[in-house]
Amino acid sequence: MTQTKNNNHEITASEWEVMRIVWTLSGATSHQLIASLSEKMAWQESTIKTLIRRLEEKGFLKREGTSRPFKYLATLSEQEGINLQVDRLFGNLCAMHIGPTLIRLVKQHQLSQADLASLSTVIAEKASTAPVKVACDCLTDCQMEDDGGCQHDQAK
Amino acid sequence: MTQTKNNNHEITASEWEVMRIVWTLSGATSHQLIASLSEKMAWQESTIKTLIRRLEEKGFLKREGTSRPFKYLATLSEQEGINLQVDRLFGNLCAMHIGPTLIRLVKQHQLSQADLASLSTVIAEKASTAPVKVACDCLTDCQMEDDGGCQHDQAK
DNA sequence: GAGTAAAGTTTACATTTGTAAATTAATTTT
DNA sequence: AAAATTAATTTACAAATGTAAACTTTACTC
Structure with missing residues (x-):
């Protein structure tokens, strides 16, 4: 089942790329993410769809809207996301x-x-x-x- | 085959624990690493041996000495290791x-x-x-x- | 409303990582 | 040197990650 909280999960390097776009555009559709990342990262659209799904499961993205081109929103701010990564790193130095x-x-x-x-x-x-x-x-x-x-x- | 350079490889979270001890002690034997980490991390000694091996393969540790209780040395300084991790993170912000x-x-x-x-x-x-x-x-x-x-x- | 296009879901599969048992080889002890 | 101990190597296996194809459903167009 789909997670609601971002329970202990980590944002991986690939997933981070998705989050960046979502943050920058204040939410994005899969179409926008695919447009941006298939180019920048040379990923297939399937790959990007998988990353969106995993981020939803981990609770870092939630979808907005009821009809089909859904918009995906971040559940934490970009600065919060950055703090998460930075603290994980600095906590081990x-x-x-x-x-x-x-x-x-x-x-x-x-x-x-x-x-x-x-x-x-x-x-x-x-x-x-x-x-x-x-x-x-x-x-x-x-x-x-x-x-x-x-x-x-x-x-x- | 065993790597010599630290070609693009990453130091994972578990591996980082090993490196920290090696850096702190300016090199360590598997015995020292096991003593320290089996306690701190609640790892079995096998786990620690695996991490040592992987770090060697990735080129972040090299062994010193010819007779059996080998000493493992870091191939980069602690600050270099930190810079590696920090730059990876900050390069994506x-x-x-x-x-x-x-x-x-x-x-x-x-x-x-x-x-x-x-x-x-x-x-x-x-x-x-x-x-x-x-x-x-x-x-x-x-x-x-x-x-x-x-x-x-x-x-x- | 049938056909097409777009978006979303399922399934897949190799690599890496976390974790460790089993086995072999070298040292030390008696 | 045989036995016991310690260190190192092989093998293992599940979960996470990177990457993507195939399939299904919903929306759009004629």
Whole structure:
């Protein structure tokens, strides 16, 4: 049966392509998705239909309307979808490496004046309570026996 | 046959757990990996051995030594591994959403004084050339026909 | 309303991933 | 060296994912 909530499911790479179009167009018909993705991804229309179905089953898309060319709508906003993916990734990174990673991302991507201003503010706010060093949290719960424990601290 | 380069392969979620330990300990034996992960992840040792093998095949781990308790070493640094995952993700995000996403990440994670200082510098450097608005790049290459095109710009 | 076109549903099938048992080979111990 | 232990290799198998053909139903057109 078709899922309603997006219970623990993940949005896969292929499915993500579908979601992007849906978000960008604020909902889309299969026809629009096929037009866009068969070109961009070189997928057959069948493939795109399958992805739509799976996204419905996972609860990330729901259909709108009663007569046939249905419109498919996202059940979460694009930013929520992004947060989902980003949190899954950052939740599995060593705490020590997050700073350098964010610095690299900020360097690498184009940001607006407003984005930079917000970042500045947030950074200023954090400054007062920021630690001198962020500790590595990799082996906290997995008590290594005899061996030396976390080597991150020695690493240059 | 066993791969040497990490040709286009991806590091999966389970495999990532193995890599984290290897990075943290600067290389590890299967025994160490089993000790740590069978506890943390509740995996059987067979499972961990399979993951080690797959990581070798994908070229992310290589074995060191000639006699039996081999040591497995990462073929890329932890930061390189992180960059790989992060770039894969950020390469599939709408350019317009990257700013808010980074702001959220900076808010959410603990950063050191040094991290914040570097971020400040980078932000200051970017300020002079930053655009007022980052354009949505979602539908550039997928020419939608009649329909309205990117709705991101209307989105609040 | 019959025929055609479009949209949606079912079925399919190979690859990858998660998870692990069984087997073999090398080391260590007695 | 035989026995026991540990490490590594093979084989296994279900679920998820990437990709798509075939089939069915609904809407549109003449």
